Amino acid sequence: MSKAKAIMVQGTSSDVGKSVICTALCRIFSNDGHHVVPFKSQNMALNSYITSTGGEIGRAQGVQAEAARVEATTDMNPILLKPKQDMVSEVIVHGKHHLDMDARRYRNDFVEQVMPIVRQSVEYLQKNYDIIVLEGAGSPAEINLKARDIANMRMAHLADAAVILVADIDRGGVFASIVGTLALLDESERARVKGLVINKFRGMRELLDDGLDWIEKETGIPVLGVIPYVDVQIDAEDSLALSSLRLKKPKQGEFVIDVAVLRLPRISNFTDIDPFFEEPGVGVRMVSKVEELATPDLLIIPGTKNTMDDLTWLRDCGFDEAIGQLKMRGTVIFGICGGYQILGQSLKDPEAIEGSGSIVEGLGLLPIDTIFVPNKKTVQMTGKLSASGLDVSGYEIHLGRSTRLGDVQPFAILQDGREDGAVSMDGNVIGTYLHGIFHNRLYTRIFINQLREQKGIKPLTLDVKSDAEQRDEAYEFLASHLRAHLDMDKLYSILHDTGKEIASQGY
Incomplete structure (x- = not known):
């Protein structure tokens, strides 16, 4: 049996839209007839998802599984950290409470202990699916965290995944964030990055073209797409979403x-x-x-x-x-x-x-x-x-x-x-x-x-769509939106170029 192809979405920072892009890719690949599965080795989130067997995983991976039309399992997110107190998190392993642990002990002692569990989940998904869509966490270029980071490039190496690097243009400094991230990666990590995506774009695309040409020449990496900002009704992963546009205080009198x-x-x-x-x-x-x-x-x-x-x-x-x-x-x-x-x-x-x-x-x-x-x-x-x-x-x-x-x-x-x-x-x-x-x-x-x-006030009609119907419509809209602005031919070419034997790098 051949091993699953793997694509990994990493970001230049947190909240660049990695989870949403992974969700869209899961639905696109599913619509194209592939047996696709999401994966995130280690997730830190306060929004969780309960599988049919009672396992607790990150909500983002539960949502991505729905988009992929597969049942969510704990192999899709074997390690979940839920912040509990200052510098203390609940550690959930394969969906079940393991222990409460402070950040220093987790980084120094526990990370290496859980790697065999993570590796086993990756191997299981590789054997049972066609495509794995991996999601990174934060940025792969956090110098102070890289030695114990099991959510970014270490996973790309383990799954032999091509990496798509996503940057958020809405927050400014998009070109600096891309160049800076790539500069802080080592040679083997940078070699994994096969495409760039600029997300949350607002404005006239033609005004961006000179910058796109420059970034491709500067990095040697193609820009696969510029994704316009859109307010999609997809479950948020963590508390960063509380500052999103949807939750800003409405004007007085705007709602009844x-x-x-x-x-x-x-x-x-x-x-x-x-x-x-x-x-x-x-x-x-x-x-x-x-x-x-x-x-x-x-x-x-x-x-x-x-x-x-x-x-x-x-x-x-x-x-x-x-x-x-x-x-x-x-x-x-x-x-x-x-x-x-x-x-x-x-x-x-x-x-x-x-x-x-x-x-x-x-x-x-x-x-x-x-x-x-x-x-x-x-x-x-x-x-x-x-x-x-x-x-x-x-x-x-x-x-x-x-x-x-x-x-x-x-x-x-x-x-x-x-x-x-x-x-x-x-x-x-x-x-x-x-x-x-x-x-x-x-x-x-x-x-x-x-x-x-x-x-x-007059009541509203009771003719409402079910939550499953509304969620499915959101996945389809998101997939169509991404497909319209992403070079899917190039992405598939990148995906099919992966699958080589994992390099011997100690992973």
């Missing part, structure tokens, strides 16, 4: 429904709020100061990687009193996962799972108690809403176990018989462990209509 989301310091899985951006008349704004809160129609307390610390931050900022006042004014308050725990009466951490080992009071808006336990629950889940019987699906990622106190209605009855979440007696405070709850588009439309009706 005002949704505020607490920007917790350790916010995670914030893709939960993405569907609101696509709801007509709904404005979404991130809030990190009490004075920014105003009186929204809906306040969302999202997931967090450290509930106890973020609850302390919330109190220190005065949000506890402000949220209580919002409830009295009729604002609907919705907590997801850690946000659900925060809404309860008490949080207990007897085994110092979150580092505190203490008992703290929650906001007391829902009659639940939460205790943190060592075993993380990670599972895809379906169920029915308690109030309406509507079918919903989502996924769970949590260490806490919450118990409802008294005769309070659960949010949903799950497929395994468990009762999830809680809803206050007046229905205005809601909590659930189900991430992705708002990706149930019919539920979200019904929910928004309830907010509209409370304000005397």
Whole structure:
């Protein structure tokens, strides 16, 4: 059996669009009839994806697997780091919690220990797919990190991948970033770079032509494409996306429904709020100061990687009193996962799972108690809403176990018989462990209509596309956009020129 061809997308810096370009390539190759698979050896992200077997991987690789029309597995992202505290991350190996580790210990001791695991995943993908689309992390030219970097050129060597170097022209200095990156690579690394891509372009293409000619002559590497900026509805990988255009504060009066989301310091899985951006008349704004809160129609307390610390931050900022006042004014308050725990009466951490080992009071808006336990629950889940019987699906990622106190209605009855979440007696405070709850588009439309009706605004039609349909349309749009601006003939030529035996370089 022949070994899979491999193409790797690396960037001159973080947030140049590597994940989105990999997603587009996965769909393009799939549309062209290839059995394609995404891969990222080590991912640091707070947005994760739960596989069908309960493995936790980076959300970007889960999305790319969907685009490639293959089932996501932990081989696509064998090492996931989830920042937990300053300089401390949860290390997830093949989808399961391994340990919490500080950055120095991870770099000095652990990186070499996990290389056999990473190598095994690459070899498995090479044997079972036609094309591997690898994604790098940050920049391959971080001099202080290169010796222990297992996410960039080391992976290109291991998979014998041609590297496409992507630069973000929107942030400025695009030519300097390309030349500087290449200058800091060693000879064998630079030889891997077979094409350049300039991403997030705005403006007149002809004004860029002289620069493109210069960069090709200067580097000897062809520019495969200039990709115009486009706002694509693809799940974000990490918190850098919180500063994107979609999350800038809207103008007052621009939307009839005002949704505020607490920007917790350790916010995670914030893709939960993405569907609101696509709801007509709904404005979404991130809030990190009490004075920014105003009186929204809906306040969302999202997931967090450290509930106890973020609850302390919330109190220190005065949000506890402000949220209580919002409830009295009729604002609907919705907590997801850690946000659900925060809404309860008490949080207990007897085994110092979150580092505190203490008992703290929650906001007391829902009659639940939460205790943190060592075993993380990670599972895809379906169920029915308690109030309406509507079918919903989502996924769970949590260490806490919450118990409802008294005769309070659960949010949903799950497929395994468990009762999830809680809803206050007046229905205005809601909590659930189900991430992705708002990706149930019919539920979200019904929910928004309830907010509209409370304000005397005509409800929207319930004829909505499913989340799967909307996601697939986004993948197709993204693939068409990239294909229109990328020299795919040249890219395929580069891809088919790879496949030589891996050089003996100690990898």
